[in-house]
Amino acid sequence: MAEPTGAERDAGPESGLEPESGPARDAEAVSKFVESFAAQLVEAGMQRMPARVFAALLSSDSGTMTSVELGEQLRISPAAVSGAVRHLAQQHMVAREREPGSRRERYRVHSNQWYEALTSREAVIKRWEYALREGVDSLGGDTPAGRRLAETLAFFEFVDDEIARMMDRWRVHREERFGGG
Amino acid sequence: MAEPTGAERDAGPESGLEPESGPARDAEAVSKFVESFAAQLVEAGMQRMPARVFAALLSSDSGTMTSVELGEQLRISPAAVSGAVRHLAQQHMVAREREPGSRRERYRVHSNQWYEALTSREAVIKRWEYALREGVDSLGGDTPAGRRLAETLAFFEFVDDEIARMMDRWRVHREERFGGG
């Protein structure tokens, strides 16, 4: 083996599991948060493994974890990590980085990145708008149903625009309150 | 039988199915919109039957349909209608009304109501905030992870507030553009 034993990075003095060991980082507290936050994300419609991986990354000190670390924290197979990360990367909720001089990858939450991803359900809304426009056309804008669809469409157009402005304001607000990042 | 045959309200001259019959309301066009809009809602994470029922209601002229009408339009069993409506009612996306002097119920989309429901993922966001607050407390607000969680929390608090304002603006905008309703 080229490296010690791998995966000893966070483990340190964590052999016994006394409730109150509380060294640098209390693994139990972290795990409790990870699982409860992930559960809420799942309730809101996110898939389980992506939610758990995401929560784990969010509560790591560096904001990055390797595949092995994720597997240990969450007690899941490398295959499950791989699938979850692929999903999250597609949604732009995590970035993948190659650790230089190693064959490990690290996965990272860019805080910024994920706010944007969350609010920019853009693609989704655009498709709703498209379907609604088709509906207005085919049912006729002068029928009661057509008018209802047109109004719904107007609502989404409005929301679209407003959300973009809101995110501009957030960036300012955030800068003031938390500085760079 | 007390009433004609029930469910003859929309059917009218719709016996044959020539592509171009286009009388009062082209059943085929309606169905096409219903299914395509429902499909988009499903993509976005909504369950199938609720999505289809919702789309059907949205594209009805009166904004209301009975259980039988929904069953016929969507070709699903009364049980499926019942389940879907229960789901939608819980989310405040449809209202149930008893048709006076009959044992039928009618289900209605209040256009308003559903905008509110869609944006007021409130309950969801509140629970995220709660979980995040717990996380900040247990990991410590002075740790890097704690700071990340605190910032995420701040983001949701910001969004919460902004969405409320946005909906106020929408009500005004809507009033101007579409009048009462």
Place this chain on the structure above:
DNA sequence: CCTTAACTTCACAAGTTTGTGAAAGTAACG
């Protein structure tokens, strides 16, 4: 108060999703 229309609940079969172990692919390092 009995009959019956309308809705709901329930148990289950069919279909879909999820996470795994094993095998295959990729790239760092000697």
Place this chain on the structure above:
DNA sequence: CGTTACTTTCACAAACTTGTGAAGTTAAGG
């Protein structure tokens, strides 16, 4: 250029979901 650490893909079993028919419940109308 072979070896080995790491990641991804794949086929499948287990778990969960979904929609149905049938039985059960509620309440309108006689």
